[in-house]
Amino acid sequence: MLDLVVGFAILLFGAMCGGSFGLPSKFVSKDLPWEILWGPFFLFATLLLPLAAGPFLVPGLLGIYTKVGFLGLLLPFVFGFLWGLGSMTLGLSFAFIGLSLAYGINYGGQIIVGSIGPMLIHTPEKFQTTSGIVILIGVAVCLVGVVICGRAGMLKAANEANNAPVTENDKPKKSALPGLLLALVSGVLCACYAIAFSFADAIGKTAEAAAIVDWRNSLPATCLILFGGFFSSCLYCVMKLNQNKTWKCFLSPRAVVAIVIALIMAVLHDAAVTLFGFGASKLGTLGVSVGYTVFMAFAIIVGNFNGFLTGEWRNAGRMAVRWVYTGIIVLVIAVCILGLGRGLDAPPKQQEQQQKQQDPVPAAEENKTEEDAQPQEIEPGPETPQTNDEL
Numbered sequence: 001m002l003d004l005v006v007g008f009a010i011l012l013f014g015a016m017c018g019g020s021f022g023l024p025s026k027f028v029s030k031d032l033p034w035e036i037l038w039g040p041f042f043l044f045a046t047l048l049l050p051l052a053a054g055p056f057l058v059p060g061l062l063g064i065y066t067k068v069g070f071l072g073l074l075l076p077f078v079f080g081f082l083w084g085l086g087s088m089t090l091g092l093s094f095a096f097i098g099l100s101l102a103y104g105i106n107y108g109g110q111i112i113v114g115s116i117g118p119m120l121i122h123t124p125e126k127f128q129t130t131s132g133i134v135i136l137i138g139v140a141v142c143l144v145g146v147v148i149c150g151r152a153g154m155l156k157a158a159n160e161a162n163n164a165p166v167t168e169n170d171k172p173k174k175s176a177l178p179g180l181l182l183a184l185v186s187g188v189l190c191a192c193y194a195i196a197f198s199f200a201d202a203i204g205k206t207a208e209a210a211a212i213v214d215w216r217n218s219l220p221a222t223c224l225i226l227f228g229g230f231f232s233s234c235l236y237c238v239m240k241l242n243q244n245k246t247w248k249c250f251l252s253p254r255a256v257v258a259i260v261i262a263l264i265m266a267v268l269h270d271a272a273v274t275l276f277g278f279g280a281s282k283l284g285t286l287g288v289s290v291g292y293t294v295f296m297a298f299a300i301i302v303g304n305f306n307g308f309l310t311g312e313w314r315n316a317g318r319m320a321v322r323w324v325y326t327g328i329i330v331l332v333i334a335v336c337i338l339g340l341g342r343g344l345d346a347p348p349k350q351q352e353q354q355q356k357q358q359d360p361v362p363a364a365e366e367n368k369t370e371e372d373a374q375p376q377e378i379e380p381g382p383e384t385p386q387t388n389d390e391l
Helices: 002-020 023-027 034-057 061-068 070-122 124-128 130-163 177-190 192-198 201-209 215-244 247-251 253-282 284-309 318-345 348-358
Strands: none
Touching: 002 253, 002 284, 023 070, 023 253, 034 061, 034 070, 034 215, 034 253, 061 070, 061 201, 061 215, 070 124, 070 130, 070 177, 070 192, 070 201, 070 215, 070 284, 070 318, 124 130, 130 177, 130 318, 177 192, 192 215, 201 215, 215 253, 247 253, 253 284, 284 318
């Protein structure tokens, strides 16, 4: 019981980190170029923090990679590269449409592609099972939630444009559509994180052979995926720094503040990834279904709460707010349906094995004496019919 309470507490804290890592970006000077904040963020999140924490948490980390070999590392790295593109476009969508809409649409895209992508690649026959049908229903509901959030974004942009004072020097308001599409693309690309993990079985088995059998078992794959994301996200930021000639902006005092904020964002981001694995491991057989549901649902709620907290919907209008509330609720319902589908997908035998690992010797069997444990021979009575084998 204590493990369940601790597991849920860890998951909620991890979801709070995941839904809040973009919040500090609101406190960076608007005059600073985008790459001055997000370049250091990606450097910290995808390279420096994993390099600092990975070998400390997983002894012999490089040895695990060596034993897996190039082919076993290739696909997790490639899909990690694509995930890095998704994280980069998520950072751009924050600047276009704000935290609330970006989180809602991004998580919606992640849920849709991340739920059906690994199944479509590895086990397409599961779509014909009860679990697969429930997952497809959850994906359909999630798609509805993404459309509703998109509608809320369009209404928000229209209301803000109509209510804004007009002057001669004002530039025409940009449409919300590019930002919404950017958030959706970021969600699809961020779902490559789940696909990368689906190709990381060899890494997990090698880590298990190296006695890494607890919640840290997934960390070698996590570090590799983040390393793949380093190349795509950081190279894009370097390209922007060269294109815009903004390297000199790092010399300003405001850039120092931005770098500190980037470090805080990176710690929140990587903490969310680590705490999800830690918390889910505490839930036992519930980690696949309930753990996923709790984490994603709470992260969506926290991300949108931060958007409202910073005043993103102050001038959006009541109708737009109602639409975004509805979209959030639909997304949470979709996550719950997907959690149910994932729970149905858990093999009963695997659940029994995990239960035996948690309680290998029941109390009733411990109290048996050696005499009770010995099988007793039952002699057939005179009325017991003989079988053909006995004859």
